Amino acid sequence: xxxxxxxxxxxxCEYQQIDPRALxxxxxxxxxxxxxxxxxxxxKWEVFPGxxxxxxxxxxxxxxxxxxxxxxLGLIVxxxxxxxxxxxxxxxxxxxxxxxxxGGVLFIFVVTxxxxxxxxxxxxxxxxxxxxxxxxxxQIDTSGSSTYRPPPRTKEILINQQVVKLKxxxxxxxxxxxxxxxxxxxxxxxERFDHHCPWVxxxxxxxxxxxxxxxxxxxxxxxxxxxxxxxTHITLRKYSPCVLKPVKALFKPSRRALPDILCIYQxxxxxxxxxxxxxxxxxxxxICLNSLLVIxxxxxxxxxxxxxxxxxxFFSIWSILGLSGFHTYLVASNLTTxxxxxxxxxxxxxxxxSGNPYTYNNIITNCCVTLxxxxxxxxxxxxxxxxxxxxxxxxxxxxxxxPPFVVKNDAHMCTQSTKDVLERMVxxxxxxxxxxxxxxxxxxxxxxxxxTAAPPTDASxxxxxxxxxxxxxxxxxxxxxxxxxxxRDSLHSINPAFRLASPSPTLGRTTLILGDTPDIGFIPLP
Amino acid sequence: xxxxxxxxxxxxxxxxxxNGTVCQFQTKFPSELETRMDKQQFxxxxxxxxxxxxxxxxxxxQSYIEGCLACLTAYTIxxxxxxxxxxxxxxxxxxxxxxxxxxxxxxxxxLTDPIERGLRVVSFPALSVVDGKYCLCIERSLRWNVPQxxx
Numbered sequence: 272x273x274x275x276x277x278x279x280x281x282x283x284c285e286y287q288q289i290d291p292r293a294l295x296x297x298x299x300x301x302x303x304x305x306x307x308x309x310x311x312x313x314x315k316w317e318v319f320p321g322x323x324x325x326x327x328x329x330x331x332x333x334x335x336x337x338x339x340x341x342x343x344l345g346l347i348v349x350x351x352x353x354x355x356x357x358x359x360x361x362x363x364x365x366x367x368x369x370x371x372x373x374g375g376v377l378f379i380f381v382v383t384x385x386x387x388x389x390x391x392x393x394x395x396x397x398x399x400x401x402x403x404x405x406x407x408x409x410q411i412d413t414s415g416s417s418t419y420r421p422p423p424r425t426k427e428i429l430i431n432q433q434v435v436k437l438k439x440x441x442x443x444x445x446x447x448x449x450x451x452x453x454x455x456x457x458x459x460x461x462e463r464f465d466h467h468c469p470w471v472x473x474x475x476x477x478x479x480x481x482x483x484x485x486x487x488x489x490x491x492x493x494x495x496x497x498x499x500x501x502x503t504h505i506t507l508r509k510y511s512p513c514v515l516k517p518v519k520a521l522f523k524p525s526r527r528a529l530p531d532i533l534c535i536y537q538x539x540x541x542x543x544x545x546x547x548x549x550x551x552x553x554x555x556x557x558i559c560l561n562s563l564l565v566i567x568x569x570x571x572x573x574x575x576x577x578x579x580x581x582x583x584x585f586f587s588i589w590s591i592l593g594l595s596g597f598h599t600y601l602v603a604s605n606l607t608t609x610x611x612x613x614x615x616x617x618x619x620x621x622x623x624x625s626g627n628p629y630t631y632n633n634i635i636t637n638c639c640v641t642l643x644x645x646x647x648x649x650x651x652x653x654x655x656x657x658x659x660x661x662x663x664x665x666x667x668x669x670x671x672x673x674p675p676f677v678v679k680n681d682a683h684m685c686t687q688s689t690k691d692v693l694e695r696m697v698x699x700x701x702x703x704x705x706x707x708x709x710x711x712x713x714x715x716x717x718x719x720x721x722x723t724a725a726p727p728t729d730a731s732x733x734x735x736x737x738x739x740x741x742x743x744x745x746x747x748x749x750x751x752x753x754x755x756x757x758x759r760d761s762l763h764s765i766n767p768a769f770r771l772a773s774p775s776p777t778l779g780r781t782t783l784i785l786g787d788t789p790d791i792g793f794i795p796l797p
Numbered sequence: 798x799x800x801x802x803x804x805x806x807x808x809x810x811x812x813x814x815x816n817g818t819v820c821q822f823q824t825k826f827p828s829e830l831e832t833r834m835d836k837q838q839f840x841x842x843x844x845x846x847x848x849x850x851x852x853x854x855x856x857x858x859q860s861y862i863e864g865c866l867a868c869l870t871a872y873t874i875x876x877x878x879x880x881x882x883x884x885x886x887x888x889x890x891x892x893x894x895x896x897x898x899x900x901x902x903x904x905x906x907x908l909t910d911p912i913e914r915g916l917r918v919v920s921f922p923a924l925s926v927v928d929g930k931y932c933l934c935i936e937r938s939l940r941w942n943v944p945q946x947x948x
Contacts, residue, residue, distance in 0.1 A: 380871055396917070430817055448917070463818070482872065643861045645881055646875070646880045
């Protein structure tokens, strides 16, 4: 009889109710109990398991390595600044006042799109909760007895009559939905993963692909516009009858030559901006070469220089316009960069034109779906509060949803009384138990954890439950200690027969975890 | 002595990807719930949820207008108004709560909103207050398929 109840509580401990939002709560959960007296609720972004950085109290999300984003911003801002400072005065006078207006509008578009791309959650999938992970494991490991991790598991499903393989993500402990990929730089699974863009400092995925696309399109327009204006400016200056002068006078230290030199500097800036889409070292080399080339040409020749500048800039513009063109192709055929690079669909050429099961076979529909489709919400709740013992998560729409820390839900008052009855029974049955029972009905964990003050700092999703057990350890010195790895083994290696065979060692464990298990199953009664 | 117990076995209903990446859930009735509730009602709930999600992700003129307007205003319009998707999500939350009140809570079941789990699963954490021994049996058979003879 006793043996049976041991087994049950052992099993129950594997299904600790932990935050269903699957964000690792372990480092803070134990601390939360400790600092319950201090009323500082922590938000979920503070314990987010991926490699992201958060600003503005969770409103802004960035990848951890966002080093190149300031460079991108800087290049754009500096080039536009020079454009407004030196080209616009001349062109407003000689052409039209709309030049700075158009430039300003494009500049605002570019910067807004860039910031939106960088700071938006690209469609990060939250990691699976332990019970969900266990459910998936159960469905896979039908043998259920091995602790050996099998090779990458795949599941095949049919999408639009085409076989698609879903891979299992070991980090997020779930089968990835179709078109989802795990970004190793951000350590997150991202829906409709396109690529990780270092210039933007974030992954590009389902939720921010439209911002990224509008960024590169508007940047193409902006750079072409600035390039055109600069060329016009130089041309007007050089060949306009009223300002005609020999080429060599360009470099005489005269006041009138200054704007021309600045125009050349501006071309260099544009070249840097264009070349910035390639590797950084190459950028420096090409800047030097280009500037030398332009200076030489300007010194030697006159009429050909404009043509040569155009040729130089054509190769530079190719990179940004090429990128825009490539992404336009992707949008029109409803592909992601990831799929295109891997060639996921090109080999599956059956009777249809393309093997892509997601395409609508209509360019306009594909474009509308990708760019103007409904905007899905963020699945990671960054600004929600970590549930303390007494509160329900702020983002929970349904008030009666099972809360993460079961210890305090009123729907679990029966659980509490169950636990107490069980504990009393266990204590009455074995006198050698030295572990103290859990004290109050509502927060059995609170006092213990705050008193032990030894929470594990590991951020694994399992450790929230385990931390409670660890916290209990110092209190009863004679209770057999157990490690987290053994708990994990028990989660994965289900062998009830084994446990049944050795009742006495497990008995000590039983009392340790007793107060913690929220989903205790029963009371066997005499 | 009053015997109370609570099972918190969870039943997960996974996504159904046969129509692509649209958010749909499988309507297959899970075997664990066979004793607890009616198949028709369950399927109707899941079907209604699927319809609501389809409505949220529908590519109609409204979503296109919203998308174009957002693009033209440099996406600042989302600071003022909430998207169609969010409106439907609110509707879904209300529907789930109403279903829980009317159908599932009386049977001791709880339906969790899929948005809480990243739209990956719908889960039924099953609460029930019944006689202790029977609870135990059910839980065991749910999880480990261990013969109940040990009882």
